[in-house]
Amino acid sequence: MPATSTTSAQTGPPSGPAASRQHTLRERNLRLVASAVFGATTPPSRADVAAATGLTRATVSTLVDRLLAGALVVELPPVAVQRAGRPAVPLVPAARTVVGLGLEVNVDYLGVRALDLVGDVVAERVVSGSFHDSDPGGVLGRLRGLALEAIAEVDGGGMRVAGARLALPGLVDSRRGRLEVAPNLGWSLIDPVDVLDLHTGDGEPLAVEVANEAKLAALAELAGDVPSSFLYVSGDVGVGAGIVVDRRLFLGERGWNGEIGHVVVDPSGPRCSCGNHGCLEQYAGKEVLLRDSGLSVSAPLGAVADLLRSGDDAAAAAVRRGGQALGAALATFVNLVDVSTVVLGGAYAELFDWLGEVVAETVRSRALAAPFAPIDVRPAAAGPHAALSGGAREVLRAVVSDPAGWV
Amino acid sequence: MPATSTTSAQTGPPSGPAASRQHTLRERNLRLVASAVFGATTPPSRADVAAATGLTRATVSTLVDRLLAGALVVELPPVAVQRAGRPAVPLVPAARTVVGLGLEVNVDYLGVRALDLVGDVVAERVVSGSFHDSDPGGVLGRLRGLALEAIAEVDGGGMRVAGARLALPGLVDSRRGRLEVAPNLGWSLIDPVDVLDLHTGDGEPLAVEVANEAKLAALAELAGDVPSSFLYVSGDVGVGAGIVVDRRLFLGERGWNGEIGHVVVDPSGPRCSCGNHGCLEQYAGKEVLLRDSGLSVSAPLGAVADLLRSGDDAAAAAVRRGGQALGAALATFVNLVDVSTVVLGGAYAELFDWLGEVVAETVRSRALAAPFAPIDVRPAAAGPHAALSGGAREVLRAVVSDPAGWV
DNA sequence: ACGGTTTGTTGTACCGCTGAACTATTACGT
DNA sequence: ACGTAATAGTTCAGCGGTACAACAAACCGT
Numbered sequence: 001m002p003a004t005s006t007t008s009a010q011t012g013p014p015s016g017p018a019a020s021r022q023h024t025l026r027e028r029n030l031r032l033v034a035s036a037v038f039g040a041t042t043p044p045s046r047a048d049v050a051a052a053t054g055l056t057r058a059t060v061s062t063l064v065d066r067l068l069a070g071a072l073v074v075e076l077p078p079v080a081v082q083r084a085g086r087p088a089v090p091l092v093p094a095a096r097t098v099v100g101l102g103l104e105v106n107v108d109y110l111g112v113r114a115l116d117l118v119g120d121v122v123a124e125r126v127v128s129g130s131f132h133d134s135d136p137g138g139v140l141g142r143l144r145g146l147a148l149e150a151i152a153e154v155d156g157g158g159m160r161v162a163g164a165r166l167a168l169p170g171l172v173d174s175r176r177g178r179l180e181v182a183p184n185l186g187w188s189l190i191d192p193v194d195v196l197d198l199h200t201g202d203g204e205p206l207a208v209e210v211a212n213e214a215k216l217a218a219l220a221e222l223a224g225d226v227p228s229s230f231l232y233v234s235g236d237v238g239v240g241a242g243i244v245v246d247r248r249l250f251l252g253e254r255g256w257n258g259e260i261g262h263v264v265v266d267p268s269g270p271r272c273s274c275g276n277h278g279c280l281e282q283y284a285g286k287e288v289l290l291r292d293s294g295l296s297v298s299a300p301l302g303a304v305a306d307l308l309r310s311g312d313d314a315a316a317a318a319v320r321r322g323g324q325a326l327g328a329a330l331a332t333f334v335n336l337v338d339v340s341t342v343v344l345g346g347a348y349a350e351l352f353d354w355l356g357e358v359v360a361e362t363v364r365s366r367a368l369a370a371p372f373a374p375i376d377v378r379p380a381a382a383g384p385h386a387a388l389s390g391g392a393r394e395v396l397r398a399v400v401s402d403p404a405g406w407v
Numbered sequence: 408m409p410a411t412s413t414t415s416a417q418t419g420p421p422s423g424p425a426a427s428r429q430h431t432l433r434e435r436n437l438r439l440v441a442s443a444v445f446g447a448t449t450p451p452s453r454a455d456v457a458a459a460t461g462l463t464r465a466t467v468s469t470l471v472d473r474l475l476a477g478a479l480v481v482e483l484p485p486v487a488v489q490r491a492g493r494p495a496v497p498l499v500p501a502a503r504t505v506v507g508l509g510l511e512v513n514v515d516y517l518g519v520r521a522l523d524l525v526g527d528v529v530a531e532r533v534v535s536g537s538f539h540d541s542d543p544g545g546v547l548g549r550l551r552g553l554a555l556e557a558i559a560e561v562d563g564g565g566m567r568v569a570g571a572r573l574a575l576p577g578l579v580d581s582r583r584g585r586l587e588v589a590p591n592l593g594w595s596l597i598d599p600v601d602v603l604d605l606h607t608g609d610g611e612p613l614a615v616e617v618a619n620e621a622k623l624a625a626l627a628e629l630a631g632d633v634p635s636s637f638l639y640v641s642g643d644v645g646v647g648a649g650i651v652v653d654r655r656l657f658l659g660e661r662g663w664n665g666e667i668g669h670v671v672v673d674p675s676g677p678r679c680s681c682g683n684h685g686c687l688e689q690y691a692g693k694e695v696l697l698r699d700s701g702l703s704v705s706a707p708l709g710a711v712a713d714l715l716r717s718g719d720d721a722a723a724a725a726v727r728r729g730g731q732a733l734g735a736a737l738a739t740f741v742n743l744v745d746v747s748t749v750v751l752g753g754a755y756a757e758l759f760d761w762l763g764e765v766v767a768e769t770v771r772s773r774a775l776a777a778p779f780a781p782i783d784v785r786p787a788a789a790g791p792h793a794a795l796s797g798g799a800r801e802v803l804r805a806v807v808s809d810p811a812g813w814v
Numbered sequence: 815a816c817g818g819t820t821t822g823t824t825g826t827a828c829c830g831c832t833g834a835a836c837t838a839t840t841a842c843g844t
Numbered sequence: 845a846c847g848t849a850a851t852a853g854t855t856c857a858g859c860g861g862t863a864c865a866a867c868a869a870a871c872c873g874t
Binding site for chain 1: 423424425426427428429431432435436439460461462466578587588636648650652657658659660661662663664665666667669670671672673674675681682683735739740742743744745746747772773775776779780
Binding site: 021022023025026029055056058059062078080081082083084085086087 | 828829830831832833837838839840841842
């Protein structure tokens with residue numbers, strides 16, 4: 001439609017929320033029903049869903065039928081409950097029908113993981129390596145190979161791939177799918193989506209969105225027993241964070257938030273690569289912890305844990321110093337965004353037994369809201385390569401929150 | 408309805424989003440139309456609204472009729488535009504029909520302001536004073552008196568009061584309407600809504616919500632030409648902030664975010680009342696700026712401006728030091744929440760001519776995202792007592808975003 | 815004066831939810 | 845064994861709300 005150059009008002013094009021038509025009701029209620037089924041602790045019946053959502057059983061029935069047709073939900077055999085009345089048909093997320101793909105390139109590994117709606121891993125490829133100052137094209141080509149294998153496997157099982165998320169350790173413009181800079185990879189100004197050029201089994205182009213690694217790892221925590229709002233801190237060479245409020249990522253203006261690694265802990269401290277002095281990374285970065293423990297910066301973090309277990313003084317001091325710095329930076333973080341739970345992931349999860357208490361004490365003594373709402377510091381519950389699961393989950397969340405597009 | 412003790416599923420009560428029925432469409436589209444009229448730069452016609460929203464002219468007509476009936480919108484006389492066709496009827500927000508009430512208790516004044524949908528001030532009462540370590544009951548009683556005067560005035564003009572927001576300089580639990588603590592007032596654990604006990608002209612109880620002063624002041628900036636996401640920093644005795652993303656306040660878990668005053672600028676700095684060392688308030692708080700300029704801590708801030716104008720060295724040094732500290736803290740803030748515009752309000756707006764450049768330079772040199780998206784530092788555009796306008800605007804925003812409740 | 819153009823209104827069709835009646839399937843009491 | 849109560853799920857008329865198309869209103873240019 002050409003611009004009809006209607007004059008007068010400058011209300012602009014339909015930019016904001018769209019008009020609600022009849023089918024908008026369908027979409028919204030379909031999402032409501034899907035959320036009720038996917039979010040329930042016990043497989044609910046249609047009647048349960050009706051009670052939980054406020055819709056009538058009639059409406060729920062038609063909506064559930066649609067979800068069944070789309071293979072997002074399946075019926076379990078009616079369970080004989082000791083009670084009068086027709087037995088209920090439990091509804092559960094469908095296994096192995098629709099999957100989300102998580103992709104990741106990190107400093108020491110790259111990988112792919114496919115999750116289905118139940119949360120099961122249905123395909124996975126992870127390879128270790130060292131990707132410091134690596135060649136983006138080559139590395140992404142390898143990742144593409146892994147992804148194609150996973151897609152083929154998933155496709156062979158008769159499943160559909162709903163989409164993919166690529167996790168990268170750097171500043172990502174999610175909107176344009178562009179990596180601005182990833183210092184630890186030595187990458188800058190890359191359009192990884194073009195390089196990956198992924199397609200589903202039937203040739204359709206596969207939607208790949210790019211996001212920061214720590215933020216997707218944060219989302220992986222939602223699979224476990226975690227409050228609806230928390231900070232997730234991913235300790236690695238760099239230190240990044242994801243802010244989750246109400247089970248959703250808070251991204252700020254462009255998704256470049258959570259850069260806790262460059263909170264200045266002490267302006268008279270050592271110089272950081274970012275140009276400032278005394279950034280958190282200079283106290284609690286993985287390489288610093290290794291070095292101050294008397295190990296090689298390329299050693300695995302488990303070596304520090306081994307030293308700590310054997311009572312090594314240098315390692316204990318390094319971890320103590322790092323923990324205090326991390327606690328101080330987290331107190332600032334908590335004061336600025338107001339979240340009462342902190343999840344320590346990555347290297348910090350591995351060292352939690354020695355690090356947790358120091359961090360918790362420091363945060364609690366410095367956070368303003370601590371007297372009113374105690375701050376919980378806990379280790380990450382998601383397994384290794386959390387960003388893979390987080391990315392896959394995010395794809396599936398989009399499916400559940402807009403089932404209309406998949407039925 | 409008693410708990411029917413239905414067994415099986417634990418989907419719980421209808422807690423999340425409610426079911427969408429036919430009238431949900433109405434509500435949503437009514438909001439859409441209202442937003443189109445209220446957000447337009449030029450008074451739009453029904454046809455313009457239809458084009459902007461994607462609704463048909465028929466639907467827009469019926470919805471506009473409802474807004475006209477509810478006196479949220481009025482028609483202007485058709486303007487003879489030099490063009491073929493029937494002249495359009497411009498629609499504008501209705502003046503002096505519905506008002507929002509902003510209330511505030513601060514350290515050196517208390518007041519009430521009533522704004523109508525056009526943004527005009529239709530009633531205002533502000534009294535100066537010193538409320539350091541004051542008696543909550545007495546002060547809130549005085550505020551109640553001012554509010555009653557304003558309500559009577561508004562009511563006499565035939566307007567309806569849609570609600571009220573109370574701004575307080577402290578930690579507020581917005582959900583429960585409770586003030587946890589306001590150090591500079593010397594208040595703690597107050598339920599101001601009960602004390603105020605406000606009613607509209609026709610005896611209905613008036614909904615009063617409590618919020619932090621800096622956050623409401625931030626919302627006042629939305630009246631002017633400001634990007635949709637920004638940080639607002641309110642410099643006074645304490646230093647607070649509001650985070651606005653997408654023209655909405657980001658509140659974190661409980662609305663206790665933005666406590667930039669206690670970002671540690673230098674851990675070897677002077678001790679702060681919060682228990683830490685080297686908090687921003689110890690460098691850029693109003694009293695520190697006055698003291699370091701060689702003035703009494705109770706002097707008005709204009710005195711510092713006078714000294715600066717006359718080229719006083721001590722004042723210049725104090726402001727320079729404060730500006731650098733503020734810039735450093737803001738860089739941390741920007742790194743953690745990702746917002747590319749910083750609005751300096753309160754004392755900092757008054758001193759912007761001398762402070763702005765130092766702050767901007769410091770932020771730009773330290774914020775990680777600065778090379779990719781330059782950070783704009785600007786003075787607040789809202790007038791004095793910004794929180795009053797922000798609170799009133801917030802009430803009206805609620806009306807516009809749910810017009811169904813007011814027609 | 816008359817066709818062309820844009821605005822706003824009227825009436826019909828259609829879509830999706832509700833509510834009530836109906837069927838299906840179990841438990842329980844006699 | 846049989847009827848009654850209880851619960852789950854389905855069917856169908858009714859109704860609210862939007863779209864679409866036709867129409868009336870008010871202006872322009874020639």
